[in-house]
Amino acid sequence: MSKLQITNIIRRLRFENDEMTQQELADAAGCTRQTIAAIEKTNYSPSLELAVRIAMALGKPLNEVFIIENDSTGVKDE
Amino acid sequence: MGHQERTSVIGIVICLILNGYVSVRLWDLFGSGALSGEDAPMLWAQAIVWVIPAAIAMVIVAHILFTVVSKDRKRDTSADERDRLFQYRGMRTTLIAIAFGFIGMIVMLAVGWSTVASLTFLYASAAIGDLLGQTVRFTSYRLGY
Numbered sequence: 002m003s004k005l006q007i008t009n010i011i012r013r014l015r016f017e018n019d020e021m022t023q024q025e026l027a028d029a030a031g032c033t034r035q036t037i038a039a040i041e042k043t044n045y046s047p048s049l050e051l052a053v054r055i056a057m058a059l060g061k062p063l064n065e066v067f068i069i070e071n072d073s074t075g076v077k078d079e
Numbered sequence: 080m081g082h083q084e085r086t087s088v089i090g091i092v093i094c095l096i097l098n099g100y101v102s103v104r105l106w107d108l109f110g111s112g113a114l115s116g117e118d119a120p121m122l123w124a125q126a127i128v129w130v131i132p133a134a135i136a137m138v139i140v141a142h143i144l145f146t147v148v149s150k151d152r153k154r155d156t157s158a159d160e161r162d163r164l165f166q167y168r169g170m171r172t173t174l175i176a177i178a179f180g181f182i183g184m185i186v187m188l189a190v191g192w193s194t195v196a197s198l199t200f201l202y203a204s205a206a207i208g209d210l211l212g213q214t215v216r217f218t219s220y221r222l223g224y
Contacts, residue, residue, distance in 0.1 A: 032159040035081050035220075039161065044223035048160055 006070035012041050014059045014066065021059075029058035083162040084220040087169070089141045090213040097130055097137070098206040105199060119195045127202060165219040173205075173212030180204020 015021040023037045030037070031054055032047075039045035040055070047055065056066045080088075104126050108114050113122055158166070180201045187197040 033081060033083075033157070033162070035084075036159050036161040039223045042223065045161055051160060 169212035169216035176208025
């Protein structure tokens with residue numbers, strides 16, 4: 002099974018949320034600013050809990066924040 | 080540079096300073112023949128035992144100096160999951176090095192090397208392991224993953 006390429010639109014959603022800074026998002030999600038920066042650059046994959054916290058802080062569902070780029074798993078949406 | 084990343088830099092610097100001094104001290108002791116007699120293990124331990132409290136004191140002083148120089152009073156010292164991941168990577172590297180050192184020490188004793196030489200090998204493995212572990216941690220922060 003090939004590895005999933007997961008990207009995110011956190012940076013865009015931050016700006017849409019009253020130009021929220023990385024530090025503000027980090028404080029809301031309970032992590033450091035450096036971690037938010039690494040996630041935005043897709044250098045780091047957050048745990049499920051942190052991903053959910055980030056989505057909640059941005060006021061969006063998880064699947065609208067984190068997007069699968071190459072869905073080659075064969076799992077069909079029904 | 081975040082607090083956790085700074086901690087890894089401090090760890091590297093202190094490791095080099097302390098173990099550099101210990102190396103010179105042990106070299107002198109070996110050269111003078113002081114580590115050949117019956118008291119050799121005790122003399123060796125006396126040359127090493129102060130390293131742990133010295134390392135702790137140096138870390139505290141280094142953090143205080145960083146805070147004073149950078150005037151960063153609101154520094155966040157908490158560690159999140161990414162920090163813990165990098166700490167784990169560094170610790171794993173250190174423990175692997177110590178494990179090799181322990182095995183090497185056993186082998187050296189088995190083939191007839193002196194107790195002090197074997198203990199020195201173990202200590203060197205731990206020191207190199209600590210340096211490598213801190214370097215792995217720092218590199219993880221620099222690369223971002």
